[in-house]
Amino acid sequence: MAADAKKGDRWTGWLFISPWLLGVAVLFVYPFFASLIWSFTEYDLLTSPRFVGADNYERIAREVLAGEGFGKALWNTFYYAAVSIPLSTMLAIALAVMLNWKVRGQALFRTLFYLPSMVPMVASSILWLWLLDPRDGMLNAVLALFYETPPLWFQGMQEGVSLSTPFQFGSKDGLTLMSLWGVGNFMLIYLAAIGDIDESLYQAAELDGAGVWQKFRNITLPMLSPIIFFNLILGIIQSVQAFTQVYIVSEGTGQPAESSLMISLQLFLAAFRDLEMGYASAIAWVLFVVLALATWGLFRSSRNWVHYRGGRLS
Amino acid sequence: MIRQLPVALLVVFSVVVVLWGTMFSLNRDTPADRAEVVFWHFWSGPDGEVVDEVVRRFNESQEEFFVRAVSMPGNNFDMKLFLSITGGDPPDLINQDDPIVGDWAFRGAIYSMEEIAPADEVEQMQNWLLPAARSLGEYDGKLYAVCNGLDIRALYYNQDLVEAALGKAAPNQLESVEQLDQIAELCTRYDDGELTQVGYLPDPRRLWVWGSVFGGDFYDEQTGQVTAEDQQIIAALKWMKGYRDRLGANTVATYRQNDQSLPNKMFPLLADRYAIILDGQWRVRDIEAAQEASRRKGEPVTRYGVWPLPTLGPESPESPESKAGWVNGNVFLVPRHARNSKGAWEFIKFWTGLNGNVEQAAQTCVAGGWIPVAKPVSDSVVFQSYLDEHPLFAKFVELSAADQVPTPLVPGAARYYREVNNLVQRVMYDDHETPDLKGELHTLGKTMQQHIDRIHRRPSFKSSAGGFDE
Numbered sequence: 001m002a003a004d005a006k007k008g009d010r011w012t013g014w015l016f017i018s019p020w021l022l023g024v025a026v027l028f029v030y031p032f033f034a035s036l037i038w039s040f041t042e043y044d045l046l047t048s049p050r051f052v053g054a055d056n057y058e059r060i061a062r063e064v065l066a067g068e069g070f071g072k073a074l075w076n077t078f079y080y081a082a083v084s085i086p087l088s089t090m091l092a093i094a095l096a097v098m099l100n101w102k103v104r105g106q107a108l109f110r111t112l113f114y115l116p117s118m119v120p121m122v123a124s125s126i127l128w129l130w131l132l133d134p135r136d137g138m139l140n141a142v143l144a145l146f147y148e149t150p151p152l153w154f155q156g157m158q159e160g161v162s163l164s165t166p167f168q169f170g171s172k173d174g175l176t177l178m179s180l181w182g183v184g185n186f187m188l189i190y191l192a193a194i195g196d197i198d199e200s201l202y203q204a205a206e207l208d209g210a211g212v213w214q215k216f217r218n219i220t221l222p223m224l225s226p227i228i229f230f231n232l233i234l235g236i237i238q239s240v241q242a243f244t245q246v247y248i249v250s251e252g253t254g255q256p257a258e259s260s261l262m263i264s265l266q267l268f269l270a271a272f273r274d275l276e277m278g279y280a281s282a283i284a285w286v287l288f289v290v291l292a293l294a295t296w297g298l299f300r301s302s303r304n305w306v307h308y309r310g311g312r313l314s
Numbered sequence: 315m316i317r318q319l320p321v322a323l324l325v326v327f328s329v330v331v332v333l334w335g336t337m338f339s340l341n342r343d344t345p346a347d348r349a350e351v352v353f354w355h356f357w358s359g360p361d362g363e364v365v366d367e368v369v370r371r372f373n374e375s376q377e378e379f380f381v382r383a384v385s386m387p388g389n390n391f392d393m394k395l396f397l398s399i400t401g402g403d404p405p406d407l408i409n410q411d412d413p414i415v416g417d418w419a420f421r422g423a424i425y426s427m428e429e430i431a432p433a434d435e436v437e438q439m440q441n442w443l444l445p446a447a448r449s450l451g452e453y454d455g456k457l458y459a460v461c462n463g464l465d466i467r468a469l470y471y472n473q474d475l476v477e478a479a480l481g482k483a484a485p486n487q488l489e490s491v492e493q494l495d496q497i498a499e500l501c502t503r504y505d506d507g508e509l510t511q512v513g514y515l516p517d518p519r520r521l522w523v524w525g526s527v528f529g530g531d532f533y534d535e536q537t538g539q540v541t542a543e544d545q546q547i548i549a550a551l552k553w554m555k556g557y558r559d560r561l562g563a564n565t566v567a568t569y570r571q572n573d574q575s576l577p578n579k580m581f582p583l584l585a586d587r588y589a590i591i592l593d594g595q596w597r598v599r600d601i602e603a604a605q606e607a608s609r610r611k612g613e614p615v616t617r618y619g620v621w622p623l624p625t626l627g628p629e630s631p632e633s634p635e636s637k638a639g640w641v642n643g644n645v646f647l648v649p650r651h652a653r654n655s656k657g658a659w660e661f662i663k664f665w666t667g668l669n670g671n672v673e674q675a676a677q678t679c680v681a682g683g684w685i686p687v688a689k690p691v692s693d694s695v696v697f698q699s700y701l702d703e704h705p706l707f708a709k710f711v712e713l714s715a716a717d718q719v720p721t722p723l724v725p726g727a728a729r730y731y732r733e734v735n736n737l738v739q740r741v742m743y744d745d746h747e748t749p750d751l752k753g754e755l756h757t758l759g760k761t762m763q764q765h766i767d768r769i770h771r772r773p774s775f776k777s778s779a780g781g782f783d784e
Contacts, residue, residue: 015324045396046421047773068761135572149564155571156564157744165745252389253732256567257740272393274729274765275421 096190117184416723501589533722542759
């Protein structure tokens with residue numbers, strides 16, 4: 001009798017997770033493996049895929065070498081990730097540390113800084129289009145005090161973090177600013193982690209005469225390092241997958257002159273505008289490998305800078 | 315019993331969802347005795363109302379077919395269409411305005427009109443359409459798309475500004491591109507070193523226009539070669555870049571960006587930001603509305619005019635085959651495996667005015683402010699009286715009969731169009747000088763040739779038997 005009931009429970013459990021299982025199978029497992037096969041084909045959605053060997057991968061390699069198409073998208077994505085991830089990490093930690101201070105209105109401040117990450121991406125993209133308008137934008141009104149020609153932001157091809165056009169901010173820099181605005185999620189995780197740091201560590205450091213900076217440098221940061229590591233991996237994935245905001249600010253083209261063409265948009269255009277599903281699948285797999293390598297590299301390096309309370313993870 | 319409750323709830327929920335979906339899909343207003351023609355288009359707002367009205371008139375005139383229009387504004391129209399075709403449930407008729415006819419025709423995603431309509435009627439249609447309209451739908455010698463409205467570009471000018479700058483009456487038409495440059499320079503204004511008014515500024519998306527006006531060809535249909543580095547296209551690009559050189563790349567980019575931030579996407583000519591601007595016939599309504607508003611307020615009414623695009627002057631003899639301009643427009647397409655292509659063809663004839671539908675077509679063009687695709691429609695009493703009331707619009711209708719060329723109808727044209735625009739944006743907006751325009755166009759042409767060749771190697775959808783081809 002009890003065995004029957006247990007069996008019944010098991011079936012009910014399977015039944016309840018079946019929508020999820022079905023979703024994973026149809027929307028994740030199948031496309032995952034299908035895209036691997038398609039990446040070795042020419043496929044235009046209308047006719048059957050035609051096997052072309054490694055042609056799509058060769059084309060990607062050629063474009064990377066020539067700095068065209070995928071090569072350009074790869075550079076844009078790398079620039080965006082390389083600028084936005086460190087900045088958002090620093091900003092999120094700084095905000096979390098400050099929001100941990102026991103001051104009047106602490107809850108209000110926490111809410112205020114978290115709120116932007118609740119705004120839907122489409123709405124925030126439109127908002128930033130206004131804020132970064134070269135002539136009427138609020139930011140350029142301030143920057144006009146320092147610049148003879150204020151930055152063009154989404155209309156510009158310049159790269160503010162480069163030797164050729166230092167501090168001349170263009171479309172990718174605008175997207176970076178947008179990413180900083182939505183740093184609330186990371187901040188929240190850091191805030192929880194800071195609250196979890198054993199107070200006795202700070203007390204011991206104070207007894208040893210440590211100041212604010214030394215406590216931050218030698219206690220807070222090392223204790224946060226597992227979280228920084230986790231957020232770094234998440235940040236890389238999010239940067240590489242940035243699509244909605246790029247699509248909106250560049251009107252779906254990566255304009256001006258492909259300066260905001262990220263890999264995800266390039267993939268979308270190849271698949272659904274140019275009907276090159278095979279090439280788009282190859283891009284997706286290259287992206288997957290790049291992400292896997294970046295994550296692996298981070299894991300390898302983490303032995304040197306990530307500190308776990310119970311000792312290093314084996 | 316309680317143990318079974320979640321399962322029972324799940325079953326009830328599923329049944330409700332399925333029933334709801336079924337009821338929704340059955341809730342159509344197509345009469346039982348008519349064959350339904352599903353028509354996908356992207357119009358909405360006032361244009362959508364015009365389309366609904368055309369559909370209503372067609373349905374009233376019919377006993378056999380009933381058009382059900384489905385508005386799909388926004389992006390990803392193509393993606394939805396291809397999924398519907400491969401899924402075996404395409405619409406019977408669609409409207410498109412991207413340069414995709416050659417691509418979709420080659421891939422076999424759409425029927426040629428010969429496949430769905432009697433040969434004599436297709437021939438009639440080919441003769442019916444203006445050359446510019448016909449050129450938007452012909453691929454490989456067959457009619458794959460029927461244009462339902464032409465988009466013609468010309469130069470709008472602020473007559474008051476131009477005459478003030480010239481100190482005399484504005485010319486009726488520009489003699490040459492050099493004359494355009496001269497007037498543009500006279501009309502350009504700076505206030506405290508800041509550019510406040512531009513005489514004329516070429517739009518980076520319009521190398522397609524100026525390349526044709528300069529006599530260039532972007533594609534050689536005879537040899538199947540991309541000819542982006544045609545001498546005349548290089549000359550057109552150099553001429554466009556001249557404005558960037560004179561005004562400065564940053565200034566050009568900022569000025570263009572600021573056009574986007576005008577309230578309610580206002581036509582920049584009306585904000586006095588430009589003295590001359592290249593745009594299409596749809597702006598006539600904006601101008602007339604602004605003039606009417608000024609009249610109502612008792613303010614001075616600004617005068618505007620329209621110039622056809624100028625040909626090159628005598629100092630530029632390298633313009634042997636100058637065209638009147640570049641044309642695009644909306645076209646009807648019938649997706650492959652459409653269930654009711656016959657009904658779709660009847661609706662196409664109704665819209666374009668063929669077979670005794672001239673008055674109906676003229677009404678449609680008047681309601682939408684659209685340029686007719688056939689001369690008899692333009693010549694109809696209804697349309698002529700509309701032109702009498704809208705003289706600026708009449709200039710565009712006149713130009714529609716001239717030598718207007720479309721974006722090449724080749725597979726991969728949409729990407730070609732995009733890549734050319736990207737290149738011109740780089741030339742116009744980038745701080746760094748682009749010294750080798752020919753080299754840039756050569757590289758672009760080579761990449762596009764590879765792209766087009768790659769598509770040409772593909773089998774067609776209509777001949778595809780499914781399965782995995784090697």
